[in-house]
Amino acid sequence: ETGVTQSPTHLIKTRGQQVTLRCSSQSGHNTVSWYQQALGQGPQFIFQYYREEENGRGNFPPRFSGLQFPNYSSELNVNALELDDSALYLCASSQSGVNTGELFFGEGSRLTVL
């Protein structure tokens, strides 16, 4: 069974740039959620994708967008990067219908915005 994998693991961008983060869900999982984790804080929900559609969104502006592909992998795109976007971005996969807490997280992508 393959776990959740994310890429890249680390990246540095400057203000105003755009970034794309990628996630491969765990085998058999059809739902992907993205979370932002600032240093010393708990993860904050960005959005969730199911059947290639956004299925719920947290309090994040429209410059945070995503995609889910037929193989259930997903991308998180952030436009017009701001310094406060510096964080660990976590992808979590799950199987729809299963307890929401049974999320399987990847190791995250550490984004630094200068």
Add this chain to the structure above:
Amino acid sequence: GESVGLHLPTLSVQEGDNSIINCAYSNSASDYFIWYKQESGKGPQFIIDIRSNMDKRQGQRVTVLLNKTVKHLSLQIAATQPGDSAVYFCAENRAGRRALTFGSGTRLQVQP
């Protein structure tokens, strides 16, 4: 308002002792609670969960207690080991929501 918070940011225990990590929540509609462990450089790892129709649930070396009257839950780790050193998060959800709401975490340090 919505919040899930923790009483102590850092907890230091001796190896072999029992650890208790506390968490308060404010939304009485919350009906599902989860504890996660996050080791340095890794993503959160599911430990144990509990629904609001229960007040206690046990796993391997871990127990979660839920007190709905005071909106408080705790994670008890028996015979704490060095490998238990990590940041522990409580999280909550309720019916119809897609997202988990996480607290800010407690760092558990296990002293040899």
